[in-house]
Amino acid sequence: MAYKQAILIRNDLKLPKGKMAAQASHASVEAVLRSDKDKVKAWRSEGMAKIALKIESEKELYRHLQEAKDLGLTTSTITDAGKTVVAPGTVTCGAIGPDEEGEIDKVISELKLM
């Protein structure tokens, strides 16, 4: 069984790359900590496959995360404290899984790589 995690990042916010890396890491870690431990173990043993995908609006981000939840997948949603780059409370990114590749792909098939 191949496992992967998808990280959905708002491209419309034009985050600086360091900020984007930190926000993506937030999303990734939070989804891992919420996930089934056996799935995390299997995913880790396979090399922790991850893909970073572009999202063009807050609405689009929420829509994809809701689709993932509807499939029973574990998600995270990251809101930035907004001290520096974005307004307080801005939703910057989210992650789905790790879970079975086929399940993750159902939600992200139309998205482009960041």
Added chain:
Amino acid sequence: MAYKQAILIRNDLKLPKGKMAAQASHASVEAVLRSDKDKVKAWRSEGMAKIALKIESEKELYRHLQEAKDLGLTTSTITDAGKTVVAPGTVTCGAIGPDEEGEIDKVISELKLM
């Protein structure tokens, strides 16, 4: 007690931002999974403070990670499979902690934000 995690990213590789986000997430998750569960819990409850920092060479990355290990801090080191952007086996980034802010700062004080 304030906890944070530092993510050290090679700036000299000029990684595309999506690749950088995925590699940073790798480093962050791996260090979290290796860390003391109580420290992770405390860090998570505080909002998972994270900073992404610039490193200008593989040698500099290893030096900082070794300094962290010498202080007894948990680290991760990420090597890319190199199928796309960088040569196979390229070390791209690493993470330190989560751990007490003061301990992390001993290792990263001279580094600049990515």
